[in-house]
Amino acid sequence: MQNLKGVGVSPGRIIGTIRHMPQPVQEPHAEQRLSPDVSAEDAIAQLKAAAGRVHEQLKDRASHAQGDAKAVLEATALMAKDSMLLKTAAKKITAGICAERAIWDAAQTVATQLGALGGYMAERATDVLDVRQRIVAELRGAPAPGIPHSDTPFILVAQDLAPADTATLDPAQVLALLTSEGGPQSHTAIIARSLGLPAVVAAAGAEQIPADAEIYVDGATGEIHLEPGQPERQAAERWQASAQLQSFDGTGATADGHAVPLLANVGGADSARRAAADGAEDVGLFRTEFCFLERDSEPSVEEQAAAYAGVFDAFAGKKVVVRTLDAGADKPLPFLTDSTEPNPALGVRGYRTDWSNPGVLQRQLQAIARAAAGSSAEVWVMAPMISTVEDSEAFARMCADAGLRTPGVMIEVPSAALNSRHVLQPVQFASLGTNDLTQYAMAADRQLGSLAALNTGWQPAVLQLVKHAVDGAQLAGQRPVGVCGESAGDPAMAVVLVGLGVATLSMSARSIPAVSSVLRSITLAQAQELAKVALNARTAQEAQQQVRAGLPILDQLGL
């Protein structure tokens, strides 16, 4: 096999043994009959035994989990040996259907029934279908679906990783991520960066790497070497050594002292505490929906205030930029967003949910204000999916009504970038959401691996939009513009953003040391030069290559 090339989305050089993500379990043939040499009783016994083993496996996993994950695993374990489910399947077996098909259909009936109840119960339908897959895999003697368990840490290879997969990913078990599909803004990329794992996506051929092969992965360049030798071992060692040296002294700045605050993206009290421990100066993006994804109804103002206070407390005396609920598209909330929309990414999401469900945003702002009053953190608030001046004016008024003094907006809809000189006038700051801005500007679904080449912040059109947004912000009254998308954590891109006039960079806390090191290696004037180089490039590839060529420190640090 030739060496492979993909898109590097999380830096790091590592050598490890691979484990393939098991293929999804295929549906048994419809109406598949019981085999003539197996009696109905034997088939029922086999089914019960397989279900019992799945029950034990899930119970075991539950015992190693905590909190909500533990509760869900315990419930799922019970589903595996559920008397009603197995009785329904047994009846079908007695009627002559094979065990696999019987459990398949029985589980479908239950899942459909739960789905019809809507809300929280409908989400448990996924758990029933997951149990079904496990039981069928067990009946076939195939590996259980999901991330493989292994005694030694390994490099995980898959076609792509779904949010459900990445939720159970254990960084102690997994050394790096390699997918044959996915893009720079995919869930694989996001989870890899937040866990600090090297990762390469869109690497065609990854699934054909022989099982248990040892490979070398470079998460910055996207190179995969299949028979690692001395050069690869040395490169991996150099990365390990320099990764340890990279520490963050608490202030981001260029070589000539131009301050660039390096802030953390957090999604709750735990990640906030970790980010504070990692030395983040402030929180540039506090995503509030992650606190409420498991709910089937709006959390009360008291509950929300308590959850927000957890983050404010971790950053006492520092700045926290809160993003109001960004529900919709890849983050549906059953009580707020409409899952029947034909184009969720272009739908009633983020700030727009105030039109369909007025009051929810008001109450969230009240909760934020309450938590802020009880803390010494400096709380800023911004709304996602702002498209027009009417939006930003209305949001500014709502913040004032709630007693919140520093309202801002996210710039992720291209209209806000293009019209920034008006949109930013009623508010005090803006934050560029480059993930969605890129998706909308390039008309490319960020979840599609086939469009990975389009979904990169290096696209000249996207860079033009960033420049336009920043220039307009100046005209609107010198409003500071930060970046909180994944681009901010890419050291080469960070230099370009600073050169374009971006004031602050917010990223996964783990990315901060690398960005800090690279910013310190250049002056502001050099950053502005490299920004010009990027803006003048014809293609994304040219832009990235030419900027990287102007930053020799990247190679020295293995970035």
Added chain:
Amino acid sequence: MIERTATIGSSVGLHARPAAIFAEAASDYNFDITIARQGEPAEDAGDASSILTLMGLGAGHGEVVVLRSEDAGAQAALDALAAVLETDHDAS
């Protein structure tokens, strides 16, 4: 046939965690115990130790369910299970 009614105490209804706690408790007994929403016929009642049956009831906070058993000796069991249902497991 003996029976006992109970009012769902968990604030978000009989969802995964309270349902799991109840299903485990019900399966610990050797009696066959059924559960149904109040007002539904006894012959349609489902197995109380089946978590999927419990979730499928879609029973919300404050709703009333009926526990039944053919075994006259199961009264204490029904009372204990009713107590489990009426506890607010979300309050922790």
